[in-house]
Amino acid sequence: MAVARETKSGIDYDKIVGTYRQYVMDTYGGRQPISLARGAGVEVWDTTGKRYLDFLAGIAVNGLGHCHPGVVNAIREQAGILMHVSNLYYTESQARLAKMLVEWSEMDKAFFCNSGAEANEAAIKLARKWGKSKGSDQKFEIVTALESFHGRTMGAITATGQPKYQKSFEPLVPGFKYVPYNDVEALRSTVTDATCAVLLEPIQGESGVHPASKEYLAAARKACDEVGALLIFDEVQTGLGRTGRMFAYEHYGVAPDVMTLAKTLGGGFPIGACLARDAAAEVFQPGDHASTFGGNPLACAAGIAAMTALHEEALVENARDVGEYFASKLRTFKSKRDDVIEVRGMGLLLGIEFATPVARTIAGQCLELGLIVNAIGDRIIRFLPPLVVTRKHVDEAMSILAEAAGAL
Secondary structure, eight states: OOOOOOOOOOOOOHHHHHHHHHHHOOOOTTTOOOOEEEEBBBBBETTTTEEEEEEESHHHTTTTOOOOHHHHHHHHHTTOOOOOOOTTTHHHHHHHHHHHHHHSSOOOOOEESSSHHHHHHHHHHHHHOOOOOOOTTOOOOOEBTTTTOOSSSSSHHSSSOOOHTTSSOOSSOSEEEEEEOOOHHHHHHHOTTEEEEEEEEHHHTTTTEEEHHHHHHHHHHHHHHHOOOOOEEEOOOTTTTTSSSSSGGTTTTTTOOOEOOGGGEEEGSOOOOEEEEEEGGGGTTSSSSSSSSSTTHHHHHHHHHHHHHHHTHHHHHHHHHHHHHHHHHHHHHHHTTTSSSEEEEETTTTEEEEESHHHHHHHHHHHTTTOOEEEEOOOOEEEEEOOTTHHHHHHHHHHHHHHHTTTT
């Protein structure tokens, strides 16, 4: 990409890249050829001063946009008061954030950690202990879906039904079984008395934005109830307004026993949570699980500010309204081309699939033109704009997308 490399502050792009290559482990081979320097709302700027519309939002982390004033002020204030103490002590902010999440969901209690993967690890451990509590050492199997994504830690990567993430780290954690997503009969035949939990995403995001069918989640609920297993929903990406409802499960009328959250929860600050209801909320006892940094005052202050803004600024409703508008624009885009297979998703979690392997090329062209999107493989582009996005932003993004696709 031909861009000027020097900024007003004297930060040189080539020097940044050189320092990365010398000192940072190369776990992100697909880094884009820009260095982002600052952001505000739906916009970010690179070290050359070039502006971009961010329709990826840190992979849904910046749900409130970049540097939301309420979150920034909460972090600044809390950083001058108390940043971290051990969970051997009570803190008001952790209790307050847990209360907010419980009151907004159908859950009863929360466990706090630092990421979505950690939240899923907590859910996996909770499920295993749940199985033991049923009086059988053989009730330890966890059923997940093919093409799912639950994180990069050993338990979470085992739960992830994609061999490409697993092959270098075998042997994996035993006791996991995988079924095709939205295949009701496969799910029913795989859930047995040995199953302690079924772990699913209401919408598979990392594999191309694939929503679950209502029949599939209803079947999962019924199968779990029949064998005394927990139904766990990974709402790390779909939760907290992303789909136009506070939680994606609300679209389906199927409530899980356990739910995991992260991303938007901190408004850009690292925090994760594992929530549970009824008997599942009482499974963990002292010594069963912990997180040194989990639920620290600084993270919880950010979470409280983020959740307050989500409610007071009607961002869930905005995600529903602008998401419908965005989806209609994508469908219009599809109608004008013969190489688009499908537009799918809910709210502001949308994907468009092409018939030919052009997604990476289009995403690269979008970046050149000032729009950040995410190519999943060669055929799918995923859109995850901040929940503060407006119709005007969508119009600008669609104009860029049309130009990028038209340049092929």
